[in-house]
Amino acid sequence: MDHGLPDDDTVKTALALAVRAPSVHNSQPWRWRIGSRSVHLYLDPARALPATDPDQRDMVVSCGAALHHLRVAFAALGWSAVVHRLPNPADPNHLASVELLRHRPTQAEVELSAAILHRQTDRRHYTSWEIPSGYLGLAAERAAALGAIVRRASDRSREHVIAAARAAAVQHAMNPEYRFELANWSGRHSAVDGVPARNTPTPRPEDELPARTFVAPQLGDAAQEPDFAELLVIGTSADDRLSRLRAGEALSAVLLTATNVGLATCVLTEPLEIPDLRRDIRIGVLDDSSYPQAIVRIGWIPTSAEPLPPTPRRVIADVLDPFEPSNGR
Template structure:
């Protein structure tokens, strides 16, 4: 990198926030590389989930969330990211080239950057306190900047979405390959990835909105009242790799905005991992107009609930490749 770019400590601070992005099974399927003009984001195929996510849609979505987290973190540190998505036609795992230019942080940059460390995936029940329509409108607006189209599942469409979620849970419960993969990425206490037991709920047949059945679940949900979570479905007009990457950025924008407001969130992708159920959601919830990329549970936590322990994350040095001027030049 040259002297017109941030120093390594600034890059390290931004990446430390970027890796806090949500990812399927907390696989953290990203790698970064420092180039002579900025940074590069790659999908790490070694962290693929062939039974859960055979077309790598969830992995690309996860990397999109990390890309947005990185952009927000850099903006908060005084650098604007000029992003070229899918810059290398030969290498589809090279998801983004990020050129950095000086930038004066806005109040929104600062607020969203601060929200990164507070955001959590919270699978517990949410209270009946209503979400003001203006808040939901702001989430849709922030997603729209990245090409995301948000639909609130209500009444009949909510019933169809919840039934798809239950059907996915039933189908996955009988799939030994899926169950083996799920167990490999959950329930461990000393790992730097995967879903820890203290963040996972037990599967309950009576649960109105089922959560993914991670292994060795030890999260206690007091269930002071039924789950009143709102369900937001994020869709895109296209369904290629670029659309999925941008959908991940839209998801991140929604989650950080919700966190800044004080709302709890939980990203859900399980029913979208089964093609026939994803099609039903497209038809029944999105009026067959957009492709469903993610479902977000959102709401207020009941009063008095403690924050969850933070999910583990890999250190920056574990996801940062050494600079390779030849490869970066070729990629550009």
């Protein structure tokens, strides 16, 4: 970058944290470009999952999470990110342009940045320990600042989420294209993307909320009690590409906030990948006033649980396009 802006090592450090963001099937559907005075985020159509995510909603949400991770990383490194979302109407895959200004990091920004390296998708059972309301309130507050709402699904609204999740599991089980795609993206051992076998526990038929059925699960889950996870639904007032991008940013804020206080999280999207079921959640949980974009399982993992193995990520060189002066300032 130009003099007075972050050096290349700083930019690549921030990008290395940004790509730690969660993504549907760990598909990592982003590409980055460094301009002379900005960083650009693009959706990578080559990473599409047509059977799982036919309208690319999950992909855009995933990229939004990476965008927020990038902003948090830059803030901790001493740079404030000014984000221009969907800056090029002629290219809908150009999701964001990020300009940088000198900035003094706050303690909260440093803590959130540190949480990036500790956050992992934990699909195991959570305990019955209560989550302090202040933790959930802070997560909702940070999501609201990014243009999304967070609704805790409880009682009747929780039943709507569970019913939709069960119906989605049944419909997907009968869809050979979906099963083939899931098999291609899970059960891996040495790949740099996809869902590793070592990070997925065996689904339990008696569970209240069915887990997505990944290939060859190998993760141990010693919990004998039912899962006591809370369910948070993240929604937006509109359902266009900009709203989905912002939903991903809000999702990242919720996950990093939870990680920072020691909570485990797991993002659920399967019930939202089928339009009729997504509409049921919109009506039953969000009072037909917002569009659900992601569901988060959140709770305390047992203290006896083993640490999760790391989930792989592609190296920066694989997701970074060559510098082109005409495409970025």
